[in-house]
Amino acid sequence: MPELKMAQAPAAKPAAAPVLAVQDLQAWYGESHILHGINFNVNAGEVVTLLGRNGAGKTTTLKSVMGIIGKRSGSIRFENQEIIRASSDRIARMGIAFCPEERGIFSSLDVRENLLLPPTVRAGGLSLDQIFDLFPNLKERLTSQGTKLSGGEQQMLAIARILRTGARFLMLDEPTEGLAPVIIQQIGHTIARLKSEGFTILLVEQNFRFASTVADRYYIVEHGKVIDGFANSELSANMDKLHTYLGV
Amino acid sequence: MQALYAQLLVGLINGSFYALLSLGLAVIFGMLNIINFAHGALYMMGAFCAYFLLNIAGINYWWALIIAPIVVGIFGMILERTMLQWLSGLDHVYGLLLTFGIALIIQGVFQNYFGSSGLPYQIPDALRGGMNLGFMFLPVYRGWVVVFSLVICVATWFLIEKTQLGAYLRAATENPTLVRAFGINVPRMITLTYGLGVGLAALAGVLSAPINQVRPLMGADLIIVVFAVVVIGGMGSIMGSVITGFALGVIEGLTKYFYPEASNTVVFVLMVLVLLVKPTGLTGRAA
Numbered sequence: 001m002p003e004l005k006m007a008q009a010p011a012a013k014p015a016a017a018p019v020l021a022v023q024d025l026q027a028w029y030g031e032s033h034i035l036h037g038i039n040f041n042v043n044a045g046e047v048v049t050l051l052g053r054n055g056a057g058k059t060t061t062l063k064s065v066m067g068i069i070g071k072r073s074g075s076i077r078f079e080n081q082e083i084i085r086a087s088s089d090r091i092a093r094m095g096i097a098f099c100p101e102e103r104g105i106f107s108s109l110d111v112r113e114n115l116l117l118p119p120t121v122r123a124g125g126l127s128l129d130q131i132f133d134l135f136p137n138l139k140e141r142l143t144s145q146g147t148k149l150s151g152g153e154q155q156m157l158a159i160a161r162i163l164r165t166g167a168r169f170l171m172l173d174e175p176t177e178g179l180a181p182v183i184i185q186q187i188g189h190t191i192a193r194l195k196s197e198g199f200t201i202l203l204v205e206q207n208f209r210f211a212s213t214v215a216d217r218y219y220i221v222e223h224g225k226v227i228d229g230f231a232n233s234e235l236s237a238n239m240d241k242l243h244t245y246l247g248v
Numbered sequence: 249m250q251a252l253y254a255q256l257l258v259g260l261i262n263g264s265f266y267a268l269l270s271l272g273l274a275v276i277f278g279m280l281n282i283i284n285f286a287h288g289a290l291y292m293m294g295a296f297c298a299y300f301l302l303n304i305a306g307i308n309y310w311w312a313l314i315i316a317p318i319v320v321g322i323f324g325m326i327l328e329r330t331m332l333q334w335l336s337g338l339d340h341v342y343g344l345l346l347t348f349g350i351a352l353i354i355q356g357v358f359q360n361y362f363g364s365s366g367l368p369y370q371i372p373d374a375l376r377g378g379m380n381l382g383f384m385f386l387p388v389y390r391g392w393v394v395v396f397s398l399v400i401c402v403a404t405w406f407l408i409e410k411t412q413l414g415a416y417l418r419a420a421t422e423n424p425t426l427v428r429a430f431g432i433n434v435p436r437m438i439t440l441t442y443g444l445g446v447g448l449a450a451l452a453g454v455l456s457a458p459i460n461q462v463r464p465l466m467g468a469d470l471i472i473v474v475f476a477v478v479v480i481g482g483m484g485s486i487m488g489s490v491i492t493g494f495a496l497g498v499i500e501g502l503t504k505y506f507y508p509e510a511s512n513t514v515v516f517v518l519m520v521l522v523l524l525v526k527p528t529g530l531t532g533r534a535a
Contacts, residue, residue, distance in 0.1 A: 066429050067429070068425050068428070068429055087428070088425070088428045088429045089428045089429070089430075089431050089432055089433050089434065091429075092428075092429055092430055092431030093431045097430075098429050100426060104423055104426045106418065106419045106422050106423065107422065108418040108419070108421070108422060109415055109418060109419055113415045116412065116415070117415055117416070117419055117427075117430065118430035118431065119430065119431050119432060121431050162430075165430070165431070
């Protein structure tokens with residue numbers, strides 16, 4: 001029953017408050033000012049992709065939402081609560097899960113320990129069986145050292161471990177980076193399936209081709225600001241602009 | 249032959265203290281990135297805590313084994329919360345200087361009240377006497393220290409390598425930011441880890457009280473050797489620090505038998521050799 005309600009809510013009330021609302025987000029690494037006012041929203045059940053060149057501030061945006069950038073200002077509201085000042089462990093326990101670009105697989109933990117590391121923050125996470133159903137490779141490698149996995153398997157492990165926690169809002173930072181096409185395809189299927197199960201996903205991607213297969217909406221980040229945004233349905237009309245933004 | 253066995257036993261006893269202390273140092277270094285020079289002073293506090301419990305409150309040795317590590321562990325956690333936590337992210341030198349300063353202050357305070365001579369601590373009744381093993385006479389208390397230390401070391405190893413809590417600890421040693429972003433209160437875990445390492449030192453202090461007497465400088469003398477042990481074993485490894493602790497105690501004991509003149513320096517000679525051949529220590533991972 002709760003599943004059904006979640007799926008209906010956005011359709012019945014399209015004006016419902018977004019799950020994540022970021023306003024005038026500024027962030028600093030030490031002395032250098034990286035984000036200069038980021039604005040965007042993510043609605044329940046959506047896959048939203050941040051696009052932009054290297055160094056535009058996409059990763060910093062995700063890290064700021066997660067609370068792991070030392071200095072940040074502006075407003076980040078998650079499920080109507082202000083989290084700009086919250087510590088990252090509190091943000092995680094509110095139901096946001098983060099899969100970092102470098103994957104963050106722990107070498108002193110085996111695959112099973114890596115998978116079971118993030119604590120459950122809410123009921124309703126995927127069971128281990130469901131996870132092995134999504135990523136059959138992991139089941140065979142449970143006792144391997146985490147960093148002995150191939151790049152693709154490490155990426156699957158990095159995604160798999162945050163699905164267990166019950167968090168319904170996932171932030172994936174370049175999940176396809178450096179992976180073979182067949183694995184990229186598998187990750188695309190996974191994201192599509194998570195979306196169909198009601199997860200909300202904020203994605204950072206360089207691989208625009210991949211993003212276009214999974215995203216509902218796009219925001220373009222440049223020099224620490226969101227400079228444009230459009231829905232997937234408006235994609236073809238925006239292709240020229242996009243090529244200019246991304247320099248491809 | 250009797251003398252050889254006796255020196256071996258002394259070596260195992262010293263090895264027990266080396267192992268418990270270097271284990272605590274390794275746990276603390278892994279998590280806090282601090283070389284805890286206060287470790288010897290906290291070991292001494294453990295012994296004094298047992299002494300106060302017995303002579304002021306009439307609380308016996310067995311309770312002291314539990315209470316002293318908790319009391320000194322809490323003292324350590326207060327040190328971490330009020331001072332050490334501000335050093336995170338800074339160079340090792342700052343942590344080393346601060347903990348060295350803390351050690352001098354603690355030792356100074358105890359010396360001021362208790363001088364430099366040793367205070368006696370009775371062996372508990374149940375552990376008095378000895379056993380004739382056929383080839384040698386084994387004082388029961390010494391056998392107890394070796395066995396109990398081994399049990400504690402193995403239990404600590406199990407806690408860190410085989411449990412979920414240990415997995416948090418190992419993961420946070422590698423990447424505290426990410427572990428925190430999974431919803432784990434890493435700062436609290438760091439405080440508890442320091443408490444655990446310090447508690448192990450205090451436990452060693454209680455164990456040593458009936459053997460070595462209770463002196464303000466008992467830790468200062470020991471900690472120099474323990475740091476050499478840690479350098480030889482390699483900072484990061486739990487099992488490595490335990491095995492190296494016991495092994496070096498035994499090597500020291502053997503040296504006392506075969507070439508007594510070198511018994512005080514053999515550990516340092518080994519340290520130099522290890523540093524020349526494998527600077528990360530025997531079991532240490534390359535940085």
